[in-house]
Amino acid sequence: MKSHWKSLGAAIILSCAAAAVVAQSGETHTATDLHGQPQADAPKLATLAANAKVEVIGRRGGWLQVKSGTQTGWVSLFDVTLEKSTAGSGSSPSVAGRTSNSATVTTSVKGLSKDSLQSASANPAEFQKLKDYAVSKEAGLAFGKRAKLASSKLEYLAEPAATRVESPSHHGG
Amino acid sequence: MEADMRQISRILVSAALIAACGQANAQFSLSLPGFGGGNKGPDLGSMLSNTAKAFKETTEEEEILLGQQSSTVLLGASPLLDNPPVQRYVNTLGRWLASHTERPDLPWTFGVLNDPGFNAFATPGGYIFVTSGLLERMRTEAELAGVLAHEIGHVIKKHHLAAMKNQGLAGLGADLISMKTGNDMVKGVVIDTFRKLLVSGLDKKDEYEADRVGVVIAARAGYDPYGLPAVLQMLHSHSGDENAFSLMFETHPAPAARLEELAKLMKGKLDTVAGSPGKPLAERTREFSK
Numbered sequence: 001m002k003s004h005w006k007s008l009g010a011a012i013i014l015s016c017a018a019a020a021v022v023a024q025s026g027e028t029h030t031a032t033d034l035h036g037q038p039q040a041d042a043p044k045l046a047t048l049a050a051n052a053k054v055e056v057i058g059r060r061g062g063w064l065q066v067k068s069g070t071q072t073g074w075v076s077l078f079d080v081t082l083e084k085s086t087a088g089s090g091s092s093p094s095v096a097g098r099t100s101n102s103a104t105v106t107t108s109v110k111g112l113s114k115d116s117l118q119s120a121s122a123n124p125a126e127f128q129k130l131k132d133y134a135v136s137k138e139a140g141l142a143f144g145k146r147a148k149l150a151s152s153k154l155e156y157l158a159e160p161a162a163t164r165v166e167s168p169s170h171h172g173g
Numbered sequence: 174m175e176a177d178m179r180q181i182s183r184i185l186v187s188a189a190l191i192a193a194c195g196q197a198n199a200q201f202s203l204s205l206p207g208f209g210g211g212n213k214g215p216d217l218g219s220m221l222s223n224t225a226k227a228f229k230e231t232t233e234e235e236e237i238l239l240g241q242q243s244s245t246v247l248l249g250a251s252p253l254l255d256n257p258p259v260q261r262y263v264n265t266l267g268r269w270l271a272s273h274t275e276r277p278d279l280p281w282t283f284g285v286l287n288d289p290g291f292n293a294f295a296t297p298g299g300y301i302f303v304t305s306g307l308l309e310r311m312r313t314e315a316e317l318a319g320v321l322a323h324e325i326g327h328v329i330k331k332h333h334l335a336a337m338k339n340q341g342l343a344g345l346g347a348d349l350i351s352m353k354t355g356n357d358m359v360k361g362v363v364i365d366t367f368r369k370l371l372v373s374g375l376d377k378k379d380e381y382e383a384d385r386v387g388v389v390i391a392a393r394a395g396y397d398p399y400g401l402p403a404v405l406q407m408l409h410s411h412s413g414d415e416n417a418f419s420l421m422f423e424t425h426p427a428p429a430a431r432l433e434e435l436a437k438l439m440k441g442k443l444d445t446v447a448g449s450p451g452k453p454l455a456e457r458t459r460e461f462s463k
Contacts, residue, residue: 111290140268
């Protein structure tokens with residue numbers, strides 16, 4: 001089991017490294033300014049047209065570091081669409097392993113589906129395991145302190161005043 | 174003996190309500206608040222409305238019990254990942270995030286399901302799940318924090334609870350839905366209702382609200398609030414045709430629509446909040462192995 005997690009860990013490290021080193025292709029879906037720094041009031045290097053090809057090198061907060069032609073700079077995350085992933089779900093690093101209540105090896109890449117949920121029956125024994133993993137509020141607070149995460153007081157964001165016109169396909173749910 | 178009879182009659186009444194007129198009942202209670210709305214001073218309409226509301230108000234105990242029953246369904250579809258350090262880590266991170274909400278004392282519990290798909294789930298009362306397939310696709314801890322905070326948003330805004338109540342699950346009584354003392358028939362109805370909800374998904378407006386709430390919770394807890402938008406941007410580069418993403422796409426608004434909603438609120442506001450990207454998962458796993 002331990003080695004299984006190691007491979008998951010390794011896969012994650014690899015994918016992080018990949019994100020930092022190998023650029024991901026994308027394009028702007030609107031005209032957007034290319035800034036010298038990841039902030040709106042930083043000097044503007046250029047204005048990229050809509051549908052401009054970019055290579056995404058990294059991210060800081062709401063800003064993506066991109067290469068556009070010979071220039072490198074920062075654009076708003078919201079203005080870039082990443083290229084459709086060509087990797088199918090089957091090529092993702094496998095986390096298949098022993099389930100916690102049996103020795104069954106999961107080989108399918110198909111995740112939870114409507115069918116599997118619809119036919120699921122209650123598993124109270126597994127719920128007991130879930131409860132055993134729970135931690136106290138104090139443990140959570142100790143983690144935040146240890147990890148030097150700075151709490152701040154922020155109000156929730158109000159619903160946008162101008163509600164978006166829903167397309168018919170968004171109806172229901 | 175008399176208590177037994179009362180219990181039985183309550184079960185029968187509940188079951189009848191659920192089976193026969195759950196839908197009608199829900200519509201009735203929805204229409205009541207407007208009944209006395211336009212009138213000034215006390216009137217029968219508003220009194221009735223208040224009485225009905227008080228009667229239908231689900232207690233926190235009931236909410237938690239509904240969440241426990243609902244969780245057993247998810248765990249029936251997928252067991253937990255057998256990795257105690259990871260389970261402890263996700264629980265601890267989740268608990269840190271939840272302590273930055275107005276409901277810090279719910280029995281917040283987080284589980285990693287052993288499932289290669291990309292998904293996350295919330296149930297009433299603070300029981301939250303992510304799949305191992307989602308976990309392995311997180312590029313930073315801030316992204317995981319964003320996903321967990323979105324689910325925490327569903328819990329504090331009681332989205333699943335409201336949806337379940339709309340299906341007639343209100344005022345059942347804690348004794349009937351408890352894991353220990355519960356009535357099997359009533360528990361069966363709870364489970365069936367949650368199962369349907371998992372398949373249908375929540376109302377789109379609830380998803381947008383959980384996004385709005387989630388980015389703020391992550392920011393309050395010291396994380397880069399753009400973790401969730403970054404995940405949505407990554408999701409947008411996938412499609413519902415991929416097995417690992419199909420359920421997520423079927424039960425949520427399109428990632429592009431969710432990004433568009435967040436852009437309206439975050440640009441120029443949370444834009445300037447500097448938060449931590451956190452530590453890599455491998456490092457946290459070592460930390461929680463000790």
